[in-house]
Amino acid sequence: MHSHLENAFIKIENESNTLEEAVEKWSKIRDSLSLQELKERIIKAALIELFYGTTHIRVHADTCSKNLKSVKASILAKEELKEYVDLQIVAFPEQGIFNCSEEEFKEACKIADIIGGKPEADEDREKHMRLISDIAYKLNKRIDVHIDQHDDKSKDSEFILKIAKTKVALSHLTALHYYSEEEAKELISLIKEKNASVISSPLTAFYLNGGNSYPMYRGVTRIKYLINSGINVSLGHDDIQNPFYPAGNGDMLQVLWIAMNIEKEFSPKMIELITVNAEKEFGNKNTDYIIFDAENLEEVMFTLPSRREVIRNGKVVAKSSQETKVLDLNPFEIMRKLSNFHQL
């Protein structure tokens, strides 16, 4: 539900493991990539996600790229990929609206599907949020904003929820981790009142937050707490092998895996974070299927097996096969017998 594909697999070291260094490094090379190169990168990264079974991707495209190259490349990629993957394009101001070009941001909002934002990137956060909510209202588009994404108790989400007149998705919301119980309840009641949703990207949140000395906190939003409060929560991969996150391969089951571990929650219901909740957030009916080499859902969630086939609109669009043997035995059969998977 939340991806940056234009810079996927651009391997640049992030020495401080911080969002600030990642943005700085990306912004230095951003304009050296041509529209064609950006489009190719987006298409290839989306196809890798498709290999792992993702057929719907919300793409945050950087509106600070020169001449809106990232946004235009994403729109071209969306058209070329439509038979295989549905993309939604978000106009995302990585380095702010007023630090870059306000006019270009407005132009990007017209051609994108969703209005993005990142209030912390501009000096006047409230002005930033007022502008995106005004644009969203005028264009009758929803908002998906990178917000409260640090190890602090920032409350920009409260502000945007109070002023927005169209539907809001709060991406990251890691600050909620640090709120008191009373503060958390206040925000959650506002999220519910506004019928807003939350999108967590635990891989990047885990990597970029928490500093580099012990105790090393891990700023991921309260996924289970939000679900139990009746909020629609879905997960995003966010970044793949770039300065924002050095690992990952586009597999949403890996993202779910880390979320289950962080939340100490291994119930089969957690699959909804990347299935029905994501479908609700995306806003269209999913009719695609994945065939796994697994006996049941628990086995899928606990062992992340290969995707035998990905079926899109009734057609096989991705497949994988391998012979699985240890000596003369099938390792998965051994595992199933040992763990009584078949009895669940």
Ligand SMILES: [Zn+2]
């Ligand atoms: Zn993001």
